[in-house]
Amino acid sequence: xxxxxxxxxxxxxxxxxxxxxxxxxxxxxxxxxxxxxxxxxxxxxxxxxxxxxxxxxxxxxxxxxx
Numbered sequence: 449x450x451x452x453x454x455x456x457x458x459x460x461x462x463x464x465x466x467x468x469x470x471x472x473x474x475x476x477x478x479x480x481x482x483x484x485x486x487x488x489x490x491x492x493x494x495x496x497x498x499x500x501x502x503x504x505x506x507x508x509x510x511x512x513x514x
Contacts, residue, residue, distance in 0.1 A: 449504055458497035462489050 449457075466489045475481045 449500075451501070454497060454500045454504070458493050458500055461496050462493040465492055 466485065469488070470477070470485070475484055477485050
């Protein structure tokens with residue numbers, strides 16, 4: 449998986465989480481509250497991207513079946 453694919457996947461996950469969170473939130477998506485929603489999405493995206501990228505770059509340990 450390359451960086452573009454990781455970015456797309458992270459974006460999709462962050463969007464799904466943000467959309468799922470909105471019905472239980474008292475925050476509106478306009479004005480200053482809209483900025484808070486955007487900040488929430490951005491932090492989610494960055495975290496998800498970092499985890500996905502790190503997971504793909506970390507060598508996997510393979511257990512011996514012996």
